[in-house]
Amino acid sequence: MLNGRTPSVKDVAAAAGVSLGTVSNVMNRPEVVSARTRERVERAMSELGFVRNESARQLRAGTSRTLAYVMLDGTNPFFHDVAQGIELAAEDADLSLFICNSNSRSAREAVHLDRLLQQRVQGILITPVDPAAPHLDELIRRGVPMVIVDRIGNADSCCSVAVDDVLGGRIAVEHLAEQGHTRVAFIGGPESLGQVHERLVGAREMWASLGNDPEDLIYLPTETLSVSEGRSAGERLAGLAARRRPTAAFCANDLLALGLLQQSIGAGLRVPDDLAIVGFDDIEFAAAAAVPLTSVRQPRQELGRAAAQLVLDEATNPDHRHQQLQFTPELVARASTVSRNRTM
Amino acid sequence: MLNGRTPSVKDVAAAAGVSLGTVSNVMNRPEVVSARTRERVERAMSELGFVRNESARQLRAGTSRTLAYVMLDGTNPFFHDVAQGIELAAEDADLSLFICNSNSRSAREAVHLDRLLQQRVQGILITPVDPAAPHLDELIRRGVPMVIVDRIGNADSCCSVAVDDVLGGRIAVEHLAEQGHTRVAFIGGPESLGQVHERLVGAREMWASLGNDPEDLIYLPTETLSVSEGRSAGERLAGLAARRRPTAAFCANDLLALGLLQQSIGAGLRVPDDLAIVGFDDIEFAAAAAVPLTSVRQPRQELGRAAAQLVLDEATNPDHRHQQLQFTPELVARASTVSRNRTM
DNA sequence: TACATTCACTGAAACATTTCAACTTTACCG
DNA sequence: CGGTAAAGTTGAAATGTTTCAGTGAATGTA
Missing domain, CATH: 1.10.260 (434 Repressor (Amino-terminal Domain))
Structure with a gap:
């Protein structure tokens, strides 16, 4: 039978x-x-x-039991931590989580979204390459619950969850100024990435409001937010004339900061005495570095969890209202900016 | 209408x-x-x-367009690199990849497998908590194509892809011996993890075959393979009597090695002069450490890619034969074992 | 002209479930 | 004991595809 x-x-x-x-x-x-x-x-x-048979169930019931997260960069642990937060929320709601990686390529992102649409997933969480991309508008037009993660979207088209990046930039620079630095580098790019742009804006704001010369906040642009770009930024830094050379660097994320740290130590600099370094995100590896890295912490799991809750609300609550959730970043001071001699 | x-x-x-x-x-x-x-x-x-509508397609056609990977530990970038390799192969075959994380918990693993079964995925790749767990046998009994990743399974029940861990242990210890070390620690655990066990076996084999006293290869067991366990192993190391204390450590993975490196440098040791360190896996962060880490490289992406190909063969080729693919690990020597003074 | 072959398209069955109105059975009440 | 309500169960329709035997039309062949 x-x-x-x-x-x-x-x-x-x-x-x-x-x-x-x-x-x-x-x-x-x-x-x-x-x-x-x-x-x-x-x-x-x-x-x-x-x-x-889940396909048959879904076909008849008309509703799937999965959420999806399209992450921006699989080589950055930050996004995996966000994904972990989403996963926890999904688990609570008895849903599966589909994880995709756009690798910062818009075309890949579009391919993934198309597949997810075919899958009829219940909701999509995404850290987009470009939040203004047309394929995102299409999701909205189709009525697929969607929330943008790690980026504040335009107010009323969808929900979003992020950290206040401008504030993050401010507190990083404030901390460096407190440590007595009067010439600071901002390392990061491309500036088209909203996160980078806003952290830079915050840094400049704070620098100015402390009464410093804008010329003394030096912007060193990078191609991407990777360890190797951090290293090469370190080389550029070393190449600057001594009286122009910053005594501290604020990096747009921790990967850059780790690269910079490695290059600096390899070149014989003492961190933080010759060069202080602040990162952003506070990934596990920041705390695990040989010189533990000062970093602007994002509540990574919390970001993911909150985003998942928003998407679920949109999926199930008929009178859902879009909202832009903004978390407050927090400076975690470690040895890369606070000299041991000075504290003791 | x-x-x-x-x-x-x-x-x-x-x-x-x-x-x-x-x-x-x-x-x-x-x-x-x-x-x-x-x-x-x-x-x-x-x-x-x-x-x-993919559910309808799948229901009627009887075949799904997704593969799944159940990884062992989402906090270890190694597994994400493996996943990336799988993803590339899946993409070539025009399939989607479902990524799950068991977090080293057998119960979680079982839950994920059950869901994947309901999903009727085309094949399952898994780095199992315990390769002898009954829920794996059940997959086989059901005829779901499955391959074990990063672990050699028992010959004829399914395919597997891994690196020769015994050999990995041998070359790590051989390298340290070549650098003149006569007292070496092996750091890792739990020993119930096959990978750990075999790396230890290889280390002991090589140590003995070089004519050293087994007593001088000191096993420092850890609870898990994490950065923080690496740190605490460093403290235990520092606590040993000076004449017993090893001058080099071989860690069962890079996370441990990074933790050990941090602790050692923080305690004022010079690496490699006071303590040489070898890791395993060669994740990106090993090369990015302040003192770049010598490590036994696994071809991470290649592992994933090969596994995906095997599972696809099992899914589509009627006269598929199970095979145990074994890759050769390779020692990548960096500054954590090779002193600058010595090479120059 | 008759016949065979190829080409393009059609219509209905099948896939494995959920849902819901209708039906039976049981329990309860006066 | 008759009537009603509640509880439990059934059977068929519906979901959106794919597949495949079959229908015509067009083309080629004798």
Whole structure:
């Protein structure tokens, strides 16, 4: 009767001597079926090794049991931490999480979104390459619940969750100024990335409001936010004339900061005495560096968790209102800016 | 006619004035439909904004378009690199990749596998908590294509892809011996993890075959393979009596090595002069450390790619034979074992 | 002209579930 | 004991595709 096929509800029904509908009820509304038959059905299921076919379920019920996250850069642990937060929220809601990686390429992102659309996922969380890309508008037009992560989107088209990047830039520079630095580098890029732009804006704001010469906040642009770009920024820094050379660097993320740290130490500089370094994100590896890295912490898991809750609200609550959640970043001071001699 | 619903093939067929079957052919066998109607159908599709419903496709066609990878530890970048390799292979085969994380917990792993079964994924790649767990046998019994990654499974029940961990242990210790070390620590755990066990076995083999006293290869067990365990191993190391204290440490993975490196430098040791360190895996952050880490490289992406190819073969090739693919690890010597003074 | 072959398209069945109105059975009440 | 309500179960329809046997039309062949 089963010749090889994996068993279906029909087989279970036959084995338990009940109708299809009853088997379905056992799975979906166990409270409406009597204890005796429920037990009988459950035994039949486990004897046959029945596994519910999710495609059929989804087709008929019209609703999928998965969320998706399209991350920006799989080589940056920051995004995996965000994903972990989403995963936890998804787990609570008994949903699966589909993780995709656009690798900063808009075309890849579009391909992933198309697939997710075909999948009819319940909601999409995304850290977009470009929040103004047309394929994002299309999601909205289609009514797919979506929330933008790590970037504040334009107010009323969708929800978003992010940290206040301008403030992040401010507190990083404030900290360096407090440590007595009067010439500071900002390292990061491309500036088209909103995160980078806003951190730079915050840095400049604070620098000016402390009464410093704008010329003394030196912007060293990079191609990407990677360790190797951090290293090469270090070389450029070393190449500056001594009286122009900054005594501290604020990097737009921790990967850059780690690269810069490595290059500096390799070149014989003492960190923080010759060069102080502040990163951004506060990934695990920042704290684990040989000279533990001062960094502007984002609540990474919390970001993900909050985003998942918003997308779920949009998916299930008929009078959902879009909102822009903004978390407050926090400076975590470590040895890369605070000299041991000075503190002790 | 469409009132709100997302359009189906039926709507497209009506709009283009053809039958359902023709629309399906346009999507699946475009060569059998005439250029003129194909064009008409395609126009109708884009005008209506048609997106194929994957559940329905999968239900009818009986075959899904996704692979899944269940990774062991989401905090270790090594596994993300493996996942990236799988993703590339999946992309080539036009499949999606579902990534799950068991977080080293068998129960979580079982939950994920159950969901994947319901999803009827085409194949499962997994780095298992315990390769002998019953839920893995069940996959095999059900005939789901599966390959074990980063661990050699028992010969003929399924495919597996891994690096020769025993050899990895040997070359690490050989390298340290060559650098003149006569007392070496092996740091790692739990020993129940096959990878750890075999690396230790290799280390001991090589140590003995070089004619050293087994007593001088000191095993410092850890609870997990994490940065913080690396730090605490460093403290234990520092606590040893000076004449017992090793001058070099071989860590079972790079996270441990990074933790050890940090702790050692913080305690004022010079690396490699006071303590040489070798890691395992060669993740990006190993090369990016302040003192770049010598490490036993695994071909991370290649591991994933090969595993994906095996699972696809099992899924599509009727006379597939299980095989155990074994890659050769390679020592990458960097500053954490090779003193600058010595090389120059 | 009759016949065979190829080409383009059609229509209905099938996939495995959920849902829901209708039906039976049981329990309760006066 | 008759009537009603509640509880439990059934059967068929519906979901959006793919597949495949079949229908016509057009083309080529004798």
